[in-house]
Amino acid sequence: MATPKIVLFYVFTPLADPEAVKLWQHTLAESLGLKGRVIVSKDGINATIGGDIFDVKKYVRATRSYEPFKKADIKWSNGEGDDFPRLSVKVRPELVTFGTDDEITVTEAGVEGGGEHLKPGALHKLLDERGDEVVFFDGRNAMEAQIGKFRDAIVPETDTTRDFIDEIESGKYDDLKGKPVVTYCTGGIRCEVLSVLMKNRGFEEVYQLDGGIVRYGETFGNTGYWDGSLYVFDKRMHVEFGDGAESIGHCVACEKPTPNFVNCANLDCRQQYLRCEDCTEKNRQPYCSDCVQAGIPAEVTAG
Incomplete structure (x- = not known):
């Protein structure tokens, strides 16, 4: 019996030939009968792929065999089967469309000038030390936060990722510029860029949740600071981190x-x-x- 699984990952790294990577990824995923979305750019790869566990494992091994992607942080979750309608592999100017490609510098070490990465345990340590001084800043579209967010998080008024620039330049968050601000998103990729943009605009102490909400949920389930469900972009629509999650x-x-x-x-x-x-x-x-x-x-x- 097939066991459906979904993997989510991204890697920021310079790619000399994104078109070649696109063709390789499409051929690889298609040959294994996988579906989902893969975005490739000159700055790396962002992928959500689903299928039978054995085929997904083959895909992950093959993808990591490519030197620039060998350290990809793969996040696994249970699928329902046929979680994506099709396979889509595209080349785009940005892995995440903030419209600020000229502000982002990517090296083999990743995005330069971003916020300090905090693993879930380190986040709790920061909260223990700084308490109410710490501010959660949602890096997703506002709709996603309707069903789940970090407790007392600030949710910017955004319909698309492009809206973040106007939001952080509006002045409505200027009182946060001297506070510890923890940015978070589904898997971490949006905060790689958002934290840079915030620092460039005067936010002094910016962090990003390493591995995003997915890693946090794997670590603390419903016992931490996360409330509700996580919105996901596949047939499941939402996931919970254990039994008893209260819907917000x-x-x-x-x-x-x-x-x-x-x-x-x-x-x-x-x-x-x-x-x-x-x-x-x-x-x-x-x-x-x-x-x-x-x-x-x-x-x-x-x-």
Whole structure:
């Protein structure tokens, strides 16, 4: 019986021929029947790949056999089978699209000038020593934080990664520039760049959670400072770090706690919003709040 697994990893390292790496990665993943998303740029690779555990292991071994990727920090999680609709391997100017490629310098050692990496245990040590002085800063899109975030974290008003520059240059976070700021994201890649951008704009003491929320959840489960579920970009939509995780998201129709996102029924919108399983089964509020406010009916009688 197949055992579906998903791996998430990134490596910042200079690549002389991203197109060649793209072709190799596509051929490798396709030959093993794997699906998912791989982004390659002159600065490295960012990948989320899923399939049967034996095929995924072959993919990981082959990828690490390439010298620039041999130290890739591979994060494993359980899949559900057919977690991705297709295999997509692309070359892009940036591994994470902040729109600030000219600010980032990548060497064989990784991104230069970023925040200090904190492993989960070191993060707890910092919190023990500095207490409420420490500020969590969410490096994901704001929607993802609706179902899970670090306790009392600041969640910038962002719909896309490109929005972060306007946010950190707006002045609304200037009071944090003298405080210890811990940036975090799903697997760590966005904070590699975000921490540089923040330091370049006057934030003096910036950290980044090493391995992201995924590594933290593996280490502390539901016993640490993480609350709720982790949004993921595959068929699962969300994952929890053990039994008993309390949902911090709320259904738009009935306000019950839920981590479940659905797409707006308006085909011109398709925005994701929270709706519990019960309300989804009964087809309550099939449109997002924005479409409801625009005059699309909030209730549709279940068929």
